[in-house]
Every structure is written in structure tokens, then in C-alpha cells.
Amino acid sequence: MKILAFESSCDETSVSIVENGQIRSNIISSQYFHKKYGGVVPELASRAHLEAICELTTIAFEQAKLLPTDIEAIAVTTEPGLIGSLIVGSNFAKGLSVKYNLPIVPINHIEGHIYSGLISNSGCGFPFINLLVSGGHTAIFLVHSFNDYEIVGLTRDDAAGEAFDKIAKLLGLAYPGGPEIDKLAQLGNSKRFDFPRSMINSGDYDFSFSGLKTSVKNFVYKNYPGGVPSEVLPDIAASVQAAIVDVLVAKTIRAAEEHRARNIVISGGVSANSWLREKMKTKAAEIGISTYAPEMGYCMDNAAMIGFIAEKKLLEKGRESFFRLDFRVSANALRSRKKNE
Numbered sequence: 001m002k003i004l005a006f007e008s009s010c011d012e013t014s015v016s017i018v019e020n021g022q023i024r025s026n027i028i029s030s031q032y033f034h035k036k037y038g039g040v041v042p043e044l045a046s047r048a049h050l051e052a053i054c055e056l057t058t059i060a061f062e063q064a065k066l067l068p069t070d071i072e073a074i075a076v077t078t079e080p081g082l083i084g085s086l087i088v089g090s091n092f093a094k095g096l097s098v099k100y101n102l103p104i105v106p107i108n109h110i111e112g113h114i115y116s117g118l119i120s121n122s123g124c125g126f127p128f129i130n131l132l133v134s135g136g137h138t139a140i141f142l143v144h145s146f147n148d149y150e151i152v153g154l155t156r157d158d159a160a161g162e163a164f165d166k167i168a169k170l171l172g173l174a175y176p177g178g179p180e181i182d183k184l185a186q187l188g189n190s191k192r193f194d195f196p197r198s199m200i201n202s203g204d205y206d207f208s209f210s211g212l213k214t215s216v217k218n219f220v221y222k223n224y225p226g227g228v229p230s231e232v233l234p235d236i237a238a239s240v241q242a243a244i245v246d247v248l249v250a251k252t253i254r255a256a257e258e259h260r261a262r263n264i265v266i267s268g269g270v271s272a273n274s275w276l277r278e279k280m281k282t283k284a285a286e287i288g289i290s291t292y293a294p295e296m297g298y299c300m301d302n303a304a305m306i307g308f309i310a311e312k313k314l315l316e317k318g319r320e321s322f323f324r325l326d327f328r329v330s331a332n333a334l335r336s337r338k339k340n341e
């Protein structure tokens with residue numbers, strides 16, 4: 001089945017065409033102009049989606065060598081995210097649905113990320129433990145199938161990506177800070193500074209990253225009140241990165257052991273982190289667990305992951321179930337699916 005998919009929940013406009021689990025095109029336009037504000041400005045984000053979406057759709061068709069009349073269904077992110085941005089994607093999708101008489105599958109962005117690690121990784125079977133680490137979310141899921149998963153752990157405050165971004169800002173690095181810290185850390189000594197591994201031994205699968213941010217802030221103000229010298233930055237970056245990654249890896253592997261999952265999938269923007277990818281793979285392999293991570297283009301927000309999971313829903317429920325246009329967008333974050341709640 002050929003599916004045209006849209007993602008516009010935050011600061012990436014993306015259009016993809018997916019066919020039988022294969023990605024025919026995945027065009028992503030990142031709104032880098034938010035850098036100068038130190039974070040995403042919602043109103044500007046929705047306007048930029050509006051300006052980009054039409055042209056990106058044309059490019060997605062060109063790259064896939066297909067025409068709109070070849071498409072059999074549309075998929076679009078409807079939650080969670082910035083309301084104005086979600087409205088741009090969903091209304092564009094609704095317009096095309098009317099014009100070409102196509103069904104639309106509304107997709108939860110989080111579900112897109114959860115299954116994104118399976119794109120080009122068909123060897124990963126169910127059940128698997130998913131560590132979803134992005135700018136907005138940090139969670140561990142136990143995933144039973146394409147339509148059944150439950151939350152095992154959540155962050156109690158900042159998301160891992162948010163921690164990377166806020167700490168990078170403190171260190172005077174550009175936004176988004178995750179990739180900047182990743183790059184600098186490759187030149188640094190991760191053992192030089194001992195930052196807290198919050199909740200690493202808490203016995204549950206929840207996370208907390210706000211203490212780390214405060215600890216780095218106090219450390220910087222105390223030791224480098226005039227600004228962090230550039231020669232120290234790589235060691236701080238490596239030490240911060242190690243503190244975040246240690247907790248993510250320890251909890252994810254423990255969750256896999258407890259739930260007897262032989263596979264781990266890491267996904268979301270932070271799954272692009274080179275140290276997280278390497279450490280998870282090595283530590284999990286020591287106890288016979290396989291680790292899967294999305295290709296780089298499917299780590300950050302992208303429409304390919306939206307089309308990929310939409311196809312599974314279409315196969316399960318049939319095209320006829322998706323001709324309703326009265327669905328709404330929602331800013332809501334994860335609804336709890338923890339056991340016994």
C-alpha cells in the first residue's frame with residue numbers, strides 16, 4: 001500500500017511516502033531559525049510549517065517517482081505537539097483526502113517514535129523494550145505488538161533531550177544542544193567530573209533529569225564564574241553525557257530483563273547520540289539482548305515513522321475504517337498506560 005505521511009508536531013516539517021514497510025521518500029525540513037530564541041516559538045513554528053508543507057510534498061513525490069493519484073491512504077500526526085503546528089499538518093492532510101478521496105489515519109507521534117526502530121530493522125521481534133528519548137519525552141515502553149504497548153517508566157521532570165538542551169545552553173552551546181554535546185564529548189574525558197546519576201537505583205523505571213541540570217549549573221557558577229574555558233568544555237560535555245546515558249542504559253536493560261524481552265529498541269532524537277547507541281549495544285549484548293536503533297533520518301522527527309505505523313493500522317483495520325474527517329488534534333502528552341492505572 002502506498003501511503004503519504006505528514007509530520008508537523010514541533011519544529012520539523014516532514015513528508016514521506018511509505019510502501020509496504022519501505023520508505024520511498026522522507027523529506028525533512030528543520031526550522032533552524034528557532035536557534036536564536038533558544039527554543040521553539042510555537043506561533044513561528046506553525047507559520048513555517050504552512051510555508052514549507054506544499055513544496056516538501058512535491059519533493060516527496062518527485063523523490064519517490066510517484067503521483068498523488070498513486071496514493072492509497074494518508075497518515076498524519078495529530079498528537080501530542082504544538083496545537084498550531086499539528087493543525088497545519090492535519091488540515092493539509094484533510095484537504096488532500098477530500099481532493100483525492102483518500103482515507104486518513106490519525107497518528108500519535110509517540111507511537112511513531114516507538115516503532116521507528118523497526119524501519120529497516122525487520123529482525124527485531126516482539127516483545128521489545130523501547131527507550132523513547134526525545135526533546136519532549138523520556139519513557140520506557142514494553143511493546144507487545146504493533147497495536148499493544150504499555151508504559152513501564154516515565155520521566156518525572158525534564159526529558160533527556162531537554163536536559164541535553166538546557167545544559168548545553170548553560171555551557172554556551174548552540175540549540176539544539178544534544179548534537180553539540182555529543183560532538184564535544186568525543187574529544188573529552190567522561191570520568192573527569194562526577195555528575196549525579198539521579199534515580200539510577202530507585203528500583204522503578206522512572207527518570208529525573210532536573211537534578212543533573214541544577215548540579216551542572218552550580219558546578220559552572222562555582223568553578224567558572226567568568227564562563228567555562230573552551231579547553232574544559234569537552235570534559236564537561238563527556239561527563240554530562242555519561243551521567244545521562246548511564247541512567248538510560250541501566251534502566252532500559254533492567255526493564256528488558258524483568259519483562260523477559262530479548263530486544264531493545266531505542267528511538268527519538270536522543271537515540272542519535274553516539275555514546276548511547278554504543279553503550280546500550282555493548283551492555284545489552286553482554287547479557288544476550290539485541291539492540292536496535294533507527295537510521296539517523298528516523299531518529300529525529302520524521303514522517304516516515306508516521307507512515308510506517310499507519311500502514312500497520314490500515315492492514316489491521318482496513319482502509320474503510322479511516323474515512324472520517326472529524327478527528328481533532330491534541331497537545332496532550334502521554335496518556336498513562338501503566339499497568340494497574
Ligand code: KG4
Nearest residue numbers: 134135136161176178182269270273300301
Ligand atoms: O525527536 P526529536 O527530533 O523531537 C522531539 O520530539 O522532541 O528530538 C529532539 C531532541 C533535542 O532535544 C536534541 O537535542 C536531541 O533530540 N538530540 C540529541 C542528539 N541529536 C538530537 N541528543 C543527544 N545527542 C544527539 N546526538
Ligand code: ZN
Nearest residue numbers: 113134300301
Ligand atoms: Zn519526536
